Amino acid sequence: MHTETIQASSTGKVRPESKLRSYARLAKLDVYDYYLSILVVASAVVxxxxxxxxxxxxxxxxxxxxxxxxxxxxxxxxxxxxxxxxxxxxxxxxxxxxxxxxxxxxxxxxxxxxxxxxxxxxxxxxxxxxxxxxxxxxxxxxxxxxxxxxxxxxxxxxxxxxxxxxxxxxxxxxxxxxxxxxxxxxxxxxxxQFSWFVFVQGVLFGFGPLMFGVYSNSNDVEGDRLVNRPTVAALVSQRGNTIFIGALSFAEFAIGALASAIGAAPWWFVVLMLPATALRARQYYLGFRAGDIMRARKLGFKVHRVSVGLLIVANLFIGLGGPT
Structure with missing residues (x-):
């Protein structure tokens, strides 16, 4: 099917495109990061x-x-x-x-x-x-x-x-x-079965959508306040939001570290996840030190994908008989 390309004019109007393309945009099919969860699960049982x-x-x-x-x-x-x-x-x-x-x-x-x-x-x-x-x-x-x-x-x-x-x-x-x-x-x-290690992986996987959200909310403060949508970014000061996202970034690392310390995850798990931790720190720097929230949000997708890759590596390593 031939699909017209929408182009925005200087007046903000757009030329129509096929309904199929518009529905695909509505569905956000290009954002597949949520669906990577099934790869994490597959790696845990393969x-x-x-x-x-x-x-x-x-x-x-x-x-x-x-x-x-x-x-x-x-x-x-x-x-x-x-x-x-x-x-x-x-x-x-x-x-x-x-x-x-x-x-x-x-x-x-x-x-x-x-x-x-x-x-x-x-x-x-x-x-x-x-x-x-x-x-x-x-x-x-x-x-x-x-x-x-x-x-x-x-x-x-x-x-x-x-x-x-x-x-x-x-x-x-x-x-x-x-x-x-x-x-x-x-x-x-x-x-x-229920597995505490898989539970920890699920929480860390959930930090991906969470961090997409909080960086987006940091950019959308005016719109959210306009409609009384009480995101943390809309409820607190800019400094408060900076502290909140910094705390979340640290909490992501701390969850893995605590899981390794108490035996819910292998002792080496926190070390394996360090590349994702480093990228998360980079994201925070971009957003709240360099002042580029939207670039930081974009980096969040890379952080999530790297994290998913590391979770898969952890599961496969255990499946191959690695130490737990």
Missing amino acids: LPSGSLNARTVFTLLGFLIGEVLVTVALVAFDDLTGFRDGSDIKNYGPDNPLRKKLRKPLVAGTLEPREAERFGWITALLGAAVWAGTIAIAPASPVWTIAVIGVLYVLALQYSYGLKLSYHGLQEIFLVWLGLSMVIAPYGLVSG
Whole structure:
């Protein structure tokens, strides 16, 4: 299909593009970082050789497809709410040239609110169906795993729609929970077990979305204050926000260090994660010493991907018989 390219004019208007491309933008399909959770889980169960049978593979694939659909619903509803309350118009408007307006189809005018809302509900219902089917074929279905999936599904749809959890001061906690759930839930389905080490990995994985969020919030303070969205950045002073993100950056390291110290993770785990720790420190420097928040936010994606790679290495090393 031929797709026209949208180009913004000096007046802020855009030429229309295909609906397919606009829906892809709404779904944020280019941001795949949430979906890397399935690679972390796969690396935890692939060894010893022969552990990853056909049923396990289909369970992981099913969870991944449902994860994508539910996340797409979440971001579609988030864009819908941000458009309706005016925060996205403020944050992606002509006064903020660093943000790409075309990433927000509602702001750009390439989709109507009713189209975005319908798309969100369709993907949400498909996600529920896929996850239900995945649970049915999974090698195991512990009660705690089903509960995690159920809570994840419900809260994802309420993040900025319905109950609007992110409008009640719960955004930062939710983002960590999102990442944690995307790791421990599929692990429970394929292993039938709870692992403290996998739990630690889930928390660290959740720090990826969390740090994307807090750096974005640091840039979006005016828009969030306009609609009374109580992110930490909007509630505290600039200095307070600087301290908060510094504390989060240290906490990420401290979680790995504590896990190694108490035996929840191998003794060498904190050392293995040092490259991600160094990149996180670099991100903080860029954002709050060099004053380039958006560049720091972009670096956050690299930090997350490096962290995921190191988690995979840790799991494979243990699977190959490495010390624990």
